[in-house]
Amino acid sequence: MDRVLSKINMQSPTILTLRGIRKTYPGVVALEDVDFDLRKGEVHILLGENGAGKSTLVKILSGACRRTSGRIYLDEAETDIKSPKHAQDLGIRVIYQELNLVPYLSVADNLFLGREPSLLPGILDQSAINESAQRLLAALGLDIDPRTAVGTLGIAEQQMVEIAKALSSDARIIMMDEPTSALTESEIRQLFATIRTLKQKGVSIIYISHRLEETFEIGDRVSVLRDGKLIATHPISDVTQSELIRLMVDRELKEQFPKQKARLGEEVLRVEGLTRNGAFSDVSFSLHRGEVLGIAGLMGSGRTQLARVLFGVDRADRGVILVRGERHEIDSVRTAIKLKMGFVTEDRKTEGLILNLSVKDNICLPSLARFSTLGVMRASKEQQAALGYVKQLAIKTPGLRQRVVLLSGGNQQKVVLGKWLCSNAEILILDEPTRGIDVGAKVEIYEWINRLTFEGAAILMISSELPEILGMSDRILVMRHGTIAGEFRASEATQERILEAALGSYAQP
Amino acid sequence: MPNLRPFVWHYGRQIGTLLGLIVLSTVLWILSPHFLTVSNLINVAQQTAINAVIAAGMTYVIITAGIDLSVGSVLALSGVVLGSALRAGIPLPMAILVALVVGFSCGLVNGLLITRGGLPPFIATLGMMSVARGAALMYTGGRPISGFSESFRVLAIEEFLHIPSPVWIMLAVYLLGHLVLTRTKLGRYAYAIGGNEQAALLSGVNTKWYKTLVYGLSGMLSGLAAVILTARLNSAQPIAGIMYELDAIAATVIGGTSLMGGEGRVVGTLVGALIMGVLRNGLNLLGVSSFLQQIVIGSVIIVAVLIDMALKRQK
Numbered sequence: 001m002d003r004v005l006s007k008i009n010m011q012s013p014t015i016l017t018l019r020g021i022r023k024t025y026p027g028v029v030a031l032e033d034v035d036f037d038l039r040k041g042e043v044h045i046l047l048g049e050n051g052a053g054k055s056t057l058v059k060i061l062s063g064a065c066r067r068t069s070g071r072i073y074l075d076e077a078e079t080d081i082k083s084p085k086h087a088q089d090l091g092i093r094v095i096y097q098e099l100n101l102v103p104y105l106s107v108a109d110n111l112f113l114g115r116e117p118s119l120l121p122g123i124l125d126q127s128a129i130n131e132s133a134q135r136l137l138a139a140l141g142l143d144i145d146p147r148t149a150v151g152t153l154g155i156a157e158q159q160m161v162e163i164a165k166a167l168s169s170d171a172r173i174i175m176m177d178e179p180t181s182a183l184t185e186s187e188i189r190q191l192f193a194t195i196r197t198l199k200q201k202g203v204s205i206i207y208i209s210h211r212l213e214e215t216f217e218i219g220d221r222v223s224v225l226r227d228g229k230l231i232a233t234h235p236i237s238d239v240t241q242s243e244l245i246r247l248m249v250d251r252e253l254k255e256q257f258p259k260q261k262a263r264l265g266e267e268v269l270r271v272e273g274l275t276r277n278g279a280f281s282d283v284s285f286s287l288h289r290g291e292v293l294g295i296a297g298l299m300g301s302g303r304t305q306l307a308r309v310l311f312g313v314d315r316a317d318r319g320v321i322l323v324r325g326e327r328h329e330i331d332s333v334r335t336a337i338k339l340k341m342g343f344v345t346e347d348r349k350t351e352g353l354i355l356n357l358s359v360k361d362n363i364c365l366p367s368l369a370r371f372s373t374l375g376v377m378r379a380s381k382e383q384q385a386a387l388g389y390v391k392q393l394a395i396k397t398p399g400l401r402q403r404v405v406l407l408s409g410g411n412q413q414k415v416v417l418g419k420w421l422c423s424n425a426e427i428l429i430l431d432e433p434t435r436g437i438d439v440g441a442k443v444e445i446y447e448w449i450n451r452l453t454f455e456g457a458a459i460l461m462i463s464s465e466l467p468e469i470l471g472m473s474d475r476i477l478v479m480r481h482g483t484i485a486g487e488f489r490a491s492e493a494t495q496e497r498i499l500e501a502a503l504g505s506y507a508q509p
Numbered sequence: 510m511p512n513l514r515p516f517v518w519h520y521g522r523q524i525g526t527l528l529g530l531i532v533l534s535t536v537l538w539i540l541s542p543h544f545l546t547v548s549n550l551i552n553v554a555q556q557t558a559i560n561a562v563i564a565a566g567m568t569y570v571i572i573t574a575g576i577d578l579s580v581g582s583v584l585a586l587s588g589v590v591l592g593s594a595l596r597a598g599i600p601l602p603m604a605i606l607v608a609l610v611v612g613f614s615c616g617l618v619n620g621l622l623i624t625r626g627g628l629p630p631f632i633a634t635l636g637m638m639s640v641a642r643g644a645a646l647m648y649t650g651g652r653p654i655s656g657f658s659e660s661f662r663v664l665a666i667e668e669f670l671h672i673p674s675p676v677w678i679m680l681a682v683y684l685l686g687h688l689v690l691t692r693t694k695l696g697r698y699a700y701a702i703g704g705n706e707q708a709a710l711l712s713g714v715n716t717k718w719y720k721t722l723v724y725g726l727s728g729m730l731s732g733l734a735a736v737i738l739t740a741r742l743n744s745a746q747p748i749a750g751i752m753y754e755l756d757a758i759a760a761t762v763i764g765g766t767s768l769m770g771g772e773g774r775v776v777g778t779l780v781g782a783l784i785m786g787v788l789r790n791g792l793n794l795l796g797v798s799s800f801l802q803q804i805v806i807g808s809v810i811i812v813a814v815l816i817d818m819a820l821k822r823q824k
Contacts (some may be wrong), residue, residue, distance in 0.1 A: 313711065337713040351711055354704035356771045365701060365712040368694050375694045419712065 012040040014076075015204055016061075016173060021070035023056050023228075030056040034070070034230045036223060038173065043195060043205045045215045045236070048225035049248055049466070049499075054208050057225070058175050061206070062094045063087035093166035094175045101158055103151030108133030110150050111165050136164045140194055156187030160194055167203070174198065175206040180214060181300060192218050210298050212241050212503050224248055242496075245503070249466065249495040257471025258446055262453035264474075265289030267325070269427055269458060271310070274319030279305035280482035283319070287427070287458045292449060294473030295462045296498050302482035303462045304346055307429045310460075311343040312336040323427070337366055339427070342420025344413075346431040346462075352416040355405035359397050360386035362404050362415050366423040389418035394444070410441025417448060428452065431462045446472060466495045478502050522765035522817070523777040529813070530784050537791035544794055551672060557786030558675035561779055562734045563753055564760040565686045566616075566727030568778040571761050572690075573723050574703040574770025575623065575630035579637035580731045580757055581750035583615045585645040588735035592654035592745025595661055609732040615641055616728020620721030634724075638754070645747040655744035665740035675737045679779075682730065686775040699723060703770025759806075760785055763813045784809070 016038040023031040031053045038044050046054045059065045061072075063084040072079050074090060081087050101110045108130045109116075117128040133146035142160050150158060159179060166174050180188050195205060195218060209215065215222055216236060223233040224247040231247050269287040274280070280302035287293050295303050308314045310321065312330040321330055323339045330336050336343070345351035353362055363386045364371055371382040386400050393414045397407055404415055413433070420428060430449075434442040449459060449472060463469050469476055476493050478486040478501040486501030537544040563580050570577045591608035599607070615637060622633035667674045690696035698719045701709040710716050731750075739745045764781030766773025788809060792802045 311711070332715075333711060333713045334715060343711060345711060350705070351707050354701050354708050354771070356704040357700060361697060361700070365697075365709070365714065368697060372694050377692050377694065377697065379692070423713075 012042065014038065015040050015074065017073040017076070019071045019073070021057070021060065021072070022068045023053075023060060023065070024068045029228050031060075031067075032228045034225075034228075036230060036233070038204050038206060039220075040204055041199050041202045042220040043199065043207055043218055045219040045222040046206060046208045046225060047212075047215065047222060047244060047248060049464075052225040052248075053228040054225055055177065056228075058094060058177055058206070058208065061087065061092055061173075061175060063092075088169060088171075091170055091172035092175070093169070093171040093173070094177065095159060095162045095166065095179060096177060101150045101161060104149060106147050106149055107137070107144055107153070107161055108146035110161060111136060111146070111168055115169075132168075133164075136168050140164055140167070140197055142194070154187065156183050156190055159183075159191065163194060163198070167198075167201075171203065173204050173206065175208075177208045178210065179207070180209065180211065188214075210503060212244060215244070216241070242500075245496055245499050249499055257468070258443065258450065259472050260450045260454070261474065262290035262450070264291055265456060268323065269310075269460075270320075270322040270325075272320045272322075274306070274309065274321065275317050276305060276309050276314060277317045279309075279314075280479070283479075283484055285477055285484070285487075287460060289426075289456045289458050290453045291474050292453060292459045292461055292472055294469040294476040295460065295479060296464075296466065296469045296476055297479035297485075297502050299464065301479040301502070303479050304431055305482075306479070307343060307431050307460070307462060310336070311341060311429060313343075337423055337425075340423075340425050341427045342366075342423060342425030342429065344416050344420065344428065344430045344433055346435070348409075348412055348416050352419075353404050353412060356403055358401045359390065359395065359404055359407070359415055360400040363389055363418045363422050366419055385422060386418075389422055392421075393418050393448070408438075408441075410437040410444070413437050413441065413445065417445070426456065427458050427460070429460045429462070432464060433461065434463075434465070434468065466498060469493075469498065470495065480504055520774065520776070522820075523774055523780065525816075525820075526764055526777055526780045526784070526813075530780050530787065533784060533787055533791070537787065537794070541791065541794045544791060547671075549790070549794075551676070553783070553786045553790045554676045554679070555673050556790065557782050558679040559734045559738050560753065560756045560760060560785065561679045561782035562682050562730050562737065563727075564757040564764075564778045564782050565682050565775055566730035567754075567757040568686070568761045568764070568766050568773055568775050569690070569699055569723045570630070570727050571758070571766050571768060572699045572703045572770060572773050573720055574706070575720070575724070576634065576758070576768075577616075577619065577724060577727045578631065578634040578754045579615065579619060579641055580727060580734075581753035582638045582641035582645065583612050583728050583731040584735045584738065584750035584753060585747055586615065586641040586648070587612045587732035588739045588745040588749055589645050589649050589654060589747050591735060591739055592657070593648070595657050596654060601661055601664075605736050608736050609729050612732025612735065613725050613729040616725040616731075617721060619728065620724035623724065624717035624720050642747075649745075649747045651747060653744045653746040657739075657743060661740055662743050665737065665743075675741070678733070678737060682733070683775055683779050690775055695719060695722065700771055703772075705771070756785065759810045763810060765817060 014037045018034055018036040021031055021034040034057065046057065048054050060067045061081065063081045063086050072081060079090065081090065102113065105113070111133045112129050117125045119125045130146050137144050137146060140160065140163065142164065144153070144157055144160065150161060153161070163174065179191060183191060198205060207219065219236045221233060221235050222239065222244065224231045224244065226248060265288055267286050267288050272284050274283045283306060285293065297303050305314065309316045310330065312333045312335050315331070321328055328335070328339060330339070349355060354365070360383065364382050371378055371385070383400060390397065390400065395411050395414045395418065397411065404412055407415065434445055453459060461472060470490070470493055474490055476488045476490065476498065477484055478498055480502055485504070488497065543549055563584070567577055567580065587608040590611045591604055594604040594607050619634050619637050622628045623630050626633070664674060669677060690699065698709065698714050701714055702716050702720060706716055738749060760782035761773070761778045762768065763784055764773070764777030764779070766777060785806065788806060789802065792805060
């Protein structure tokens with residue numbers, strides 16, 4: 001049945017055409033020369049790694065940002081999508097991962113929010129609202145009472161309400177950004193049924209997903225983005241899973257990875273059956289002195305939650321953590337720091353730094369116990385130590401008193417690293433250590449990773465950049481849906497193998 | 510010539526407030542012959558002392574990105590407990606200690622409600638504002654307590670180097686408050702918590718403990734203010750301190766401490782409290798009606814913060 005439908009779609013008219021779309025941010029080309037077209041009533045899958053440009057494309061089509069250059073044709077007429085409101089007027093809607101519904105209002109009230117039918121100006125026609133809502137929901141084959149409060153519905157049902165809302169405002173193109181990431185298996189079935197209904201109504205869908213199996217189940221055509229370029233568009237029946245993976249990752253390693261292998265020492269961290277309900281389960285691994293253990297996986301695969309548990313920010317529900325051979329309950333960050341652990345967080349601005357404080361104050365923050373006597377600071381000791389790390393790390397700052405908010409991203413990241421060097425951390429967890437910093441600073445961070453491992457530190461490096469994982473790790477763990485889905489030695493790992501483990505094989509259920 | 514740049518860099522905002530105080534005083538000096546006399550200035554300082562002592566604690570709280578609305582009520586409760594302790598014949602130092610402990614305990618409860626109970630500071634201290642006031646009224650049956658011994662009253666009027674003791678107490682509080690804020694872990698952590706609580710937590714700062722302590726400190730300073738007020742009035746009143754929280758917040762904000770937390774200095778707050786004291790005193794000398802005074806003071810607060818925000822945007 002689906003095959004027949006997709007045959008029909010092949011001859012359907014094109015309703016959206018993009019030619020030569022380019023989007024640049026200062027210093028970054030997010031999209032380059034993208035040609036794309038969307039047919040009436042098709043589900044067009046967009047694939048690509050993190051940062052390949054999928055989200056930017058969605059933002060341009062939804063009016064959230066403007067393209068730098070290129071042309072957009074809607075029904076063969078050249079169009080300029082000026083704002084989110086304008087995109088909606090053109091019949092283009094996005095179903096976001098975070099839902100935009102008011103939880104305390106009913107389904108019907110949400111569906112007509114901002115354009116409520118009224119009896120007199122200002123007086124709502126509640127029965128008309130409820131009846132129209134009932135019709136809309138029925139047309140999508142949904143069994144939801146329009147008078148229920150949205151907050152009491154499950155995520156999938158809320159998503160359906162969003163879709164109904166889009167339809168009620170005459171949407172012709174609906175974009176879904178990883179719609180299944182928070183859904184259970186049966187909810188996914190429900191969503192797919194709704195998508196098929198939408199297709200029959202002639203609605204076109206741009207569907208972003210990391211899950212390859214979904215691509216084959218629901219898609220008509222698939223386009224692969226890589227480094228901001230649209231690499232290929234194929235009918236789904238013409239490609240295999242391994243071809244898609246190759247299209248997603250195939251690239252030369254441009255960046256420099258000055259990896260030097262250090263001599264491995266004794267085991268400093270061992271994790272057995274570690275579980276935090278709803279985040280990750282049954283994670284086991286070990287980490288040695290001098291080793292860089294890379295953790296790959298998609299966003300939301302549980303990597304950051306694992307790091308937070310190891311560092312005492314969150315609690316584990318089950319499992320054992322052994323540090324230097326001894327079992328420890330890491331019940332607070334302070335305990336972790338006492339065990340000589342350090343955590344370079346994913347987002348340095350919200351979690352790593354206190355932007356309004358000085359370079360010195362940030363570097364010394366975890367180590368104040370060392371720089372004070374009975375709570376009174378010993379300013380000269382503190383100053384001396386901070387100055388040492390500023391020099392060692394070559395942090396470019398006019399002085400120790402400079403507020404870190406005024407430093408560049410790379411120098412800010414070095415301050416975060418300095419914090420943990422200052423606290424004498426030997427087990428360092430780095431979460432996306434080079435995100436958002438320039439190439440030169442990246443190499444400096446890599447050189448520090450080398451230096452630290454040579455001095456006997458052990459490093460757990462979470463990264464979404466596969467070249468970085470491959471370039472810097474001695475061993476690689478891959479996480480998927482909160483479990484370890486694969487483990488590779490650096491010598492046997494390839495981008496394809498890691499991605500295959502991270503995405504899950506189509507053949508497996 | 511010593512290098513003044515680091516000093517200006519660190520205290521630029523506070524120097525601005527000080528200039529405001531000097532301009533205000535100059536204007537009053539021109540308008541009223543009675544303003545710039547030793548006795549009047551001492552009078553201003555003495556009147557400022559109570560608000561300034563409370564505002565020192567408020568500054569700590571606001572630096573951690575919190576707020577303490579309960580200071581006025583806690584002052585009243587500490588005051589009546591102090592009064593009854595004195596009447597019961599408890600020695601003066603012990604009675605003062607009891608007042609401080611009552612204030613500190615109320616502050617600790619605020620802190621625990623915020624850090625352990627997860628309440629927003631506004632709500633926790635709003636509740637305490639009502640509870641402490643009610644407790645003070647119940648404790649006294651709504652009647653003031655008076656008739657203290659002479660030895661207690663001299664606390665308010667005794668002079669050292671011609672300056673009355675409340676002013677000395679105020680200066681001591683600010684000297685200590687400044688040193689703690691700039692030279693101790695508590696001070697550093699207060700800035701860190703207000704600047705980015707999540708990052709502070711992830712750096713191993715025991716944020717809950719230090720936040721609780723800061724509210725305790727604010728309560729204790731309210732207790733100290735109660736000692737000064739009770740001695741000056743020679744009477745402990747359960748309705749004392751109404752609206753004091755707003756004066757303390759105003760002094761803090763005029764002094765350059767951001768309500769968003771993470772920045773500010775107690776010396777700024779001292780100048781802010783003096784600006785409010787000088788303004789009240791000057792307007793009284795000029796015979797401005799108390800109704801108009803309220804309008805002027807409110808406007809000064811708004812203008813001060815507007816200037817502050819405009820300067821920050823320029824940066």
